[in-house]
Amino acid sequence: MSESASEGSPARWWAWRIIAASAGALFVALAVFVWYPHWRDARLQRTLTEADNLFQTGRAEAALSHYERLQQDHPGVWASDRALEESRKLRRYIAQAADLKAQADEAYKATRFEAALTLYRRLVEEYPRSAKARLARAELDGCLARASEQARDAVRAAIAERRFDHAADLCEKLGRLNPAFAELPALRQAVETERRRYAEPLARGAEAERDGRWMDARRAYEQALAVVPGDPAATQGRLRALQRIPPPPGMRLIPPGDWPAQPGRAQHCPGLYLDEREVTNADYARFTAATGRRPPPTWHGPQPPAALADLPVVCVSWEDAAAYAAWAGKRLPAASEWERAARGPEGRRYPWGDTFTAREAVFARRPAPAGSAPADRSPEGCLDLGGNVSEWVAPDDGAPLPTGWKPLRGASWAGLEQGRTEHIVPWRRAVISSDPQRTVMTGLPDLWGIEARALVDVEFFFRGLAGESAIMEIRRWVPDLRRAVTTTALIAPGGDIAVERTVPLENAADGRTTRVRLETGRRLLRIEGDEQTGPRALCAEADGTPFTLPLNRRAESEGLLRAAEGVADATPPDAAFEALTRILSAAPLADAARAATPRAAPGVARFINVGFRCARGLD
16 A cells, blocks of 8 residues: 555656646746736836826927837837827927027017017917926017017107008017017007107198189198108199199299109109299390399390390309399299209100100200290209290209309200310301300300310311321310310321411420320221212221211202202291201200200309299299
8 A cells, every 4th residue: 555655656746746847838928928918018107107108298398208218119019109109209209499589589680579489379279288388488578578679669760751551560469479569559649749740730721722722722732741740641732732823923933742753753843832934134234234243244234125025034143043043032943843843743855755856845056935835844843944045053962063054944046055166157267265164155146155064175077188197187275275176287198187386385485395295095997988079978986986077068058058048038037047956956955945955154154145034942
């Protein structure tokens, strides 16, 4: 029996070992497959919950760190996938918040405080759980204060600029931006007070207009304009009143407003009254009698002859003209005012329109009574701005002029103001002074010249042929000698139109001389013509640019004069002169008659064809 028991003991031992091993294996299996996963999942869940809590409490960056560590420590598990997804969302969230913060900081640095405030607020609202949002919250109060101060300054600037509607809009904007801003009520009160200062005279002006009290209407509208310069309603009201108020006797209203001085560029005219006609000899005689000022030399006495009474006064200096204007309670018009009056509100080329035929104005052998050319009429009714006599005007502020020179405007009866002292005289050639400042006009009845804006240094003329060479007369002003030197030379084709000459020095008792070169800057190319017709044209070049001068102009002129002299007695005596002028100087005359053509002359000069008219401000 004991033997049987001993034999059964190993079997039981192995059975217990198997049971123990099975239990251990079961325990390990439970630990590996049940308890550990449960523990791990619980731990991962706690980590996810901690990360979620960090995000919800505004610590997005710490939450991202948890998610990234979970993804790194436990790859391939369900929590890792969620951590990956959340990490991607958080990176985008944090990057967008950082970008918005950078934009807000940049706007703040650029003192665009309102824009910065908007961005900071957007950052706080859209990304409240980011670290950038925490920083933005700290910036909000300071940024709001600066944005409010900036808006306040904008309101004040709009009030100073008299833009009250804009100031009111800015006040409303400031109220939406910072309703609690302490200075907002005072700003609104200031805007309303200034607006009433403008609205009340505007209403008075409208009432005066309805009653036909045009002077009262003008004053009221001007008060409104003093508050809001350039206001369209007040500007138009003032213009309507000015147009209904009778202008001073003998003057025309040049209304205020913008006009096209140049293509694409408007110029503002403040408005003025301008004499309808040029100042006449009779007008000027009253001035000389009252002041004792020297009368013009054309009168040959203290009073003008009766035949000159209605003619525009000439041979007066710029100072004479300004003195007369002051005596009459007026002034000389500025050059830009004269141009506006002549060109009208549409910016015409000439006072009468945009075309030129030399028949619209006085372009005759002598001046005509002031206002006797009805076609030479500006849109506002000023006469003789295009012709009759040129007119002294006052310089515009900042206009560059040589010392002692004053501006001139308008063409004249002489009709050849085109920058060189060319004299086309039907009966004999004008004798011109040796001083360029004295060559602009001549005072003799049958010798007339032109005003030169740029004084002529050199002239040359064709006088004939000697074989193949041209006989050229060259005249040049020599500043060192203070006089002009003229000589004749043979110029062969291909040669420069220039010559040297020995001339005596002025007032040199010892007979000293100097060598002068008369250089024209031109080169002779050839003389065109044949034996039957003679020389017809001179071909030359200047700076490489060829040009041609007709040589039969004088013959044509003399033929025209002979034909004109044979016309019936009913033909006006100036017909030949006018026809000659139109043929020989149509382009120069048209340019001189343009209302925008600038010209100038020495202010002390007294010209046979320069007069003036007066202006007065609207005050």
